[in-house]
Amino acid sequence: MKSPLTIRLCGPRGFCAGVDRAIQIVVLALKKYGAPVYVRHEIVHNRYVVEGLEAKGAVFVEELNEIPAEYQAQPVVFSAHGVPKSVPADAEARNLFYLDATCPLVSKVHKQAMRHERQGRHVLLIGHAGHPEVIGTMGQLPEGAVTLVETEADAALIQPENPDALGFVTQTTLSVDDTDGIIRALRARFPNIQAPAAESICYATTNRQEAVKQAAPGTDLFLVVGAPNSSNSKRLVEVAERSGAARGLLVQRADEIPWDEIGDISVLGLSAGASAPELIVDEIIDAFRARFDVTVELAITAEETENFPVNRVLRDVELTTADMAFVNGNS
Structure with missing residues (x-):
């Protein structure tokens, strides 16, 4: 049984x-x-x-x-x-x-960083070294115009030439709570630091973290579907553990689940990073159904209706139903 x-x-x-x-x-x-x-x-x-x-x-x-x-x-x-x-x-x-x-939300951060520089500010970029988004954002400005701040410890140590001419932006896929701590540390040291004109962390990152916060308390295990080089997916694991999950785990497919280590669990949290197809979520639920008598409860905190148009040169091309299923992560 x-x-x-x-x-x-x-x-x-x-x-x-x-x-x-x-x-x-x-x-x-x-x-x-x-x-x-x-x-x-x-x-x-x-x-x-x-x-x-x-x-x-x-x-x-x-x-x-x-x-x-x-x-x-x-x-x-x-x-x-x-x-x-x-x-x-x-x-x-x-x-x-x-x-x-x-x-487009990454492009918005690029524009925010360039705006700071045009207004004579040195840019502090809150993000993770080596991430492609960080490399891209730093590469919008001349060398030396941006300083990367990864942690609150970094915020305590940086020594800008002009502490009164600073602006900050953030990588779009960070932990909201971690970023708030770094921003508070920067504002405590540099009261005149200028924020971007709009929030840098994207709506999708924030929404996924809020859903995990709601679902995590009391879970024996929290699985996040995502790649090991996916910043937003790794942040979801951290958020789950901070929010009450006994253990968080990042997996790319069902065959990565360490069944021998799971033990006797009764409540599982499940989410997926912003680049993980729904097909893999379904695959993981099916893998648990094969081993447990599963009841699925939805933990929904927001509805997303955003849609970003593709490049103009591609708008005359029609996708088939099969194409759309792949694009939407369902095949």
Whole structure:
């Protein structure tokens, strides 16, 4: 006889509008221009999505010089995380046709950072070193114009040339609570520091964290579907553990669940990072149904209706039902 298990399924979860748009751009480009379509860096941080696009004819490269000369007339897509200004400049120098899939909310952060600099402020970027979004944001401004702040300890140590001429922006996928702590530390040291004109952490990150906070108390285990290099997914695990989950775990597929370690659980929390397809959430629920008598409870804190249009040059292409199922993470 199977043991009873309640799964608290978070909503919102999974694909956000920026991820949906980026995947659409690659699929539409393949339909319009044919394979190969090159993509600089993972379009989003999810192997299932990347492998699905590769099967359709996308070719992923880390740098533009990896694109063979005979295919330079084919499109190259820049990932949802954004790129430094040097990348489109390099594409133009190589006469490449590029499509920018940068999430509009990341582009907004780029504009906020540039606005600070135009107004004579040194920019403090709250984020994680080495993340593609951070590299892209720092690359919007001249070298030395941005200082990265990763922790409250960093905020206590930085020594800007002019403490009265500072502005901050943040990576879009951070923990809301961690970021608030860093901002408080910066404001305590630099009372004149200027905030961005609008919130930098994106709506999808905030919404997913709020749903996890609601669902986590009393859970024996909290699973987050996401890749190990996905910032927003890793933050969801941290939020779950801080909010009352006995244990948080990041998995990419059901076959990564350590069944021998789970033990006797009765309440499971389940969410998915912004680049994780719904298909994998369903796969994980099915894996638990095979082992437990499952009841699913919804933990919904918001409804998301955002939709970001694709590049104008692609708007004349129609997607089939199968294409849309893939774009939406359901196939």
